[in-house]
Amino acid sequence: MARHRTELQESSPDGKPPFHRKGIGVSPGIAIGPAYLYARISFEVEKRSIDDDKLEFEVTRFESAVRKAERDLHKIIDVTREKLGEESSSIFEAQLLILRDEAVYPEVVKYIQSHEVNAGYAVQTVMGKHRQMMEASDSEYLRERANDLLDIQERIVRHLRRGRILSAVEEETIVVAESLTAADIILFSRRGILGCATDFGGPTSHVSIMARALALPSVVSMHGITGEVQTGDMLILDGIKGELIVNPDEETLAAYRTMQERYARLLQRDKQLLHLPAETLDGHRIQLQANLELKEELDLLAAYGAEGIGLFRTEMLLLMEGKVLVTEEEQFENYKNVVDVASPGETTFRILDLGGDKMLPMGHREHNPFLGWRGIRIMLDKKDLLIPQLRAILRASIFGPTRILLPMITSLSEVREFQEVLTSTMNALTEEEIPFNPDVPLGIMVEVPSVALMADLFAKEVDFFSIGTNDLTQYVLAVDRGNDLVAELYDEMHPAVLKLIKLTTKAAAKAGIPVSLCGELATNLRAVPVLLGLGITSLSASPIYLLAIKRVIRAMKLSEGEALAKRALSSSDAEEFKEVMDNWLDKHACGVSFFLEGNVA
Amino acid sequence: MVEKEVTVTNRAGLHTRPASMIVRTAAKYESDFFIQKDGFEINGKSIIGVMTLAAEQGAKLMLIFDGTDEGEAARAMMDLFESGFGEVK
Numbered sequence: 001m002a003r004h005r006t007e008l009q010e011s012s013p014d015g016k017p018p019f020h021r022k023g024i025g026v027s028p029g030i031a032i033g034p035a036y037l038y039a040r041i042s043f044e045v046e047k048r049s050i051d052d053d054k055l056e057f058e059v060t061r062f063e064s065a066v067r068k069a070e071r072d073l074h075k076i077i078d079v080t081r082e083k084l085g086e087e088s089s090s091i092f093e094a095q096l097l098i099l100r101d102e103a104v105y106p107e108v109v110k111y112i113q114s115h116e117v118n119a120g121y122a123v124q125t126v127m128g129k130h131r132q133m134m135e136a137s138d139s140e141y142l143r144e145r146a147n148d149l150l151d152i153q154e155r156i157v158r159h160l161r162r163g164r165i166l167s168a169v170e171e172e173t174i175v176v177a178e179s180l181t182a183a184d185i186i187l188f189s190r191r192g193i194l195g196c197a198t199d200f201g202g203p204t205s206h207v208s209i210m211a212r213a214l215a216l217p218s219v220v221s222m223h224g225i226t227g228e229v230q231t232g233d234m235l236i237l238d239g240i241k242g243e244l245i246v247n248p249d250e251e252t253l254a255a256y257r258t259m260q261e262r263y264a265r266l267l268q269r270d271k272q273l274l275h276l277p278a279e280t281l282d283g284h285r286i287q288l289q290a291n292l293e294l295k296e297e298l299d300l301l302a303a304y305g306a307e308g309i310g311l312f313r314t315e316m317l318l319l320m321e322g323k324v325l326v327t328e329e330e331q332f333e334n335y336k337n338v339v340d341v342a343s344p345g346e347t348t349f350r351i352l353d354l355g356g357d358k359m360l361p362m363g364h365r366e367h368n369p370f371l372g373w374r375g376i377r378i379m380l381d382k383k384d385l386l387i388p389q390l391r392a393i394l395r396a397s398i399f400g401p402t403r404i405l406l407p408m409i410t411s412l413s414e415v416r417e418f419q420e421v422l423t424s425t426m427n428a429l430t431e432e433e434i435p436f437n438p439d440v441p442l443g444i445m446v447e448v449p450s451v452a453l454m455a456d457l458f459a460k461e462v463d464f465f466s467i468g469t470n471d472l473t474q475y476v477l478a479v480d481r482g483n484d485l486v487a488e489l490y491d492e493m494h495p496a497v498l499k500l501i502k503l504t505t506k507a508a509a510k511a512g513i514p515v516s517l518c519g520e521l522a523t524n525l526r527a528v529p530v531l532l533g534l535g536i537t538s539l540s541a542s543p544i545y546l547l548a549i550k551r552v553i554r555a556m557k558l559s560e561g562e563a564l565a566k567r568a569l570s571s572s573d574a575e576e577f578k579e580v581m582d583n584w585l586d587k588h589a590c591g592v593s594f595f596l597e598g599n600v601a
Numbered sequence: 602m603v604e605k606e607v608t609v610t611n612r613a614g615l616h617t618r619p620a621s622m623i624v625r626t627a628a629k630y631e632s633d634f635f636i637q638k639d640g641f642e643i644n645g646k647s648i649i650g651v652m653t654l655a656a657e658q659g660a661k662l663m664l665i666f667d668g669t670d671e672g673e674a675a676r677a678m679m680d681l682f683e684s685g686f687g688e689v690k
Contacts, residue, residue, distance in 0.1 A: 090617050090618040090621060091617055093618075093621050094617045094618075094620065094621045094648055094652075097621055097624055097625070097648040098648055098649060101647050101648050101649050102644055102646055102647045102650075103644065103647040103649045103650060104649065130649050133653065134652075134653065137653075137655065139655035141614075141616060141655055142652065142653065142655045145617070145652050148617075149649075327612070
């Protein structure tokens with residue numbers, strides 16, 4: 001399996017054996033530099049007796065650690081507020097208060113003095129007592145807050161220990177960690193680190209999005225990497241292929257240095273494409289839009305030449321602290337801002353898509369979440385979530401072209417039920433004399449096979465389709481791509497997936513409605529000619545990929561795409577035609593093959 | 602001593618942000634500040650205390666102020682509760 005460690009022949013300059021590890025590349029780019037192992041693992045603090053005359057000093061050490069923790073938090077709050085908004089920073093503001101809390105600070109001082117012990121042990125005991133109480137609570141909210149206490153406790157202890165503290169992260173290192181929080185990555189990027197590799201995390205986790213927004217090459221889901229890398233090991237981090245090479249030999253290092261330069265040149269070269277249309281050599285114009293979810297990403301629209309937003313995921317905006325806290329008014333302000341920036345391009349708001357691998361409200365848990373209560377199924381059951389969101393989107397629709405997209409549709413009855421809610425919401429707004437655009441297009445995600453198979457019927461009742469290849473692939477191949485044991489069976493270019501895409505584009509063309517594709521498949525450059533050949537006329541992807549996609553489009557003829565698509569559809573598996581497509585890319589699209597997974601070196 | 606009864610009206614209850622606001626407001630005054638809920642009393646100047654209440658929307662609380670500036674403290678705290686902690690309803 002790909003994730004297994006592969007020993008290389010040569011050994012590195014300092015004699016340690018080199019090895020490769022695979023993960024998921026979540027932010028492209030190549031970083032070369034020494035590792036910094038960042039441990040967030042909680043460590044037990046040993047109990048030490050402190051002599052009478054040293055107690056004063058121990059209290060001073062505690063005070064100084066608290067002050068350093070405060071400084072950390074102020075920095076984190078500033079950046080979080082700027083990057084993620086007021087609501088997200090409130091958690092850190094609360095942590096700031098905890099540091100000086102009457103139930104913490106004086107208690108720790110008292111504990112040090114009365115038990116004559118070291119500050120670390122006192123912190124652990126006092127905070128531990130509060131934490132245990134919270135963890136034992138019936139309230140989900142309170143149990144989550146126990147993590148805040150743990151965060152604070154660890155931060156103080158780290159500062160007391162002086163060792164593995166944040167400030168020890170050196171510039172020009174690649175951070176290796178079990179997992180990182182958004183706060184960690186913000187602090188790291190300020191310190192000028194080169195990239196990140198983590199044991200856990202996925203492409204859509206918050207930290208991955210932050211890494212992309214900060215252009216920090218990152219690889220996640222490298223299970224066990226923290227156990228194999230030591231601080232100071234030389235690393236090559238390839239955020240494109242999702243790979244880490246530990247202790248590379250001279251030859252590999254040189255090859256990657258060349259590649260790093262090529263990549264920088266490529267980015268430079270792609271900038272020239274910014275104002276050119278995404279048009280095939282035989283004159284077919286393709287629409288390129290962006291997938292976004294944070295308001296901080298809005299700047300990327302212009303930077304990468306996106307023609308509007310093909311998919312705006314609303315989960316991040318709506319879910320704060322694990323609860324839906326954002327009111328209609330706050331949603332409206334946010335949506336209005338998004339629509340305003342994207343205009344004259346359109347903004348496609350996907351209705352809150354909870355469940356599956358995303359959190360469910362009220363701590364609800366399921367055995368089989370991907371086949372359970374998720375997406376539109378939740379929203380139709382929970383009108384108190386749906387209606388405020390719908391009202392906010394409709395109110396924002398007067399500020400620029402706006403579309404509504406429904407996630408996880410499986411049957412026509414769901415579309416009809418939603419339409420009833422939409423109509424009554426519009427009626428209510430009219431009655432309240434609140435302006436909105438009554439002609440907001442309503443579309444559905446095509447991500448469940450039943451919808452693709454019945455696309456002709458759906459096409460008569462909705463205004464547009466958006467194909468979500470990530471879920472579509474999971475459902476049609478019955479593979480959970482997060483499960484290492486079967487992940488290799490997951491293939492977005494499987495002919496069965498392509499056949500469902502074809503059914504969808506055919507039905508859309510017949511009904512005269514637009515169809516776009518917004519899954520990760522759009523960022524797989526070898527797939528782009530095939531997708532166009534299958535009749536896709538609009539692609540939506542993370543903005544950083546748009547220029548590379550445009551380069552491929554401008555190098556191809558639609559007729560070539562159609563020939564490739566025909567071949568792909570009649571193959572027995574994807575392996576059969578991957579090589580054909582790679583060769584095509586190499587020949588035509590000058591250098592973009594560099595972006596392809598598994599194609600470097 | 603001043604005692605005031607309040608109902609938590611904001612949607613999410615006394616979650617992290619309102620809890621912080623309560624503690625910060627209480628800290629501005631000399632007076633001691635306690636909150637009672639279901640016969641359980643916590644120090645209202647401690648964020649851990651306020652979070653431990655886990656007061657949800659609709660919860661009834663007794664606010665107790667005791668000290669030289671208890672009147673002002675009570676007024677400021679009542680204003681805060683009545684404003685719904687700045688959340689738009």
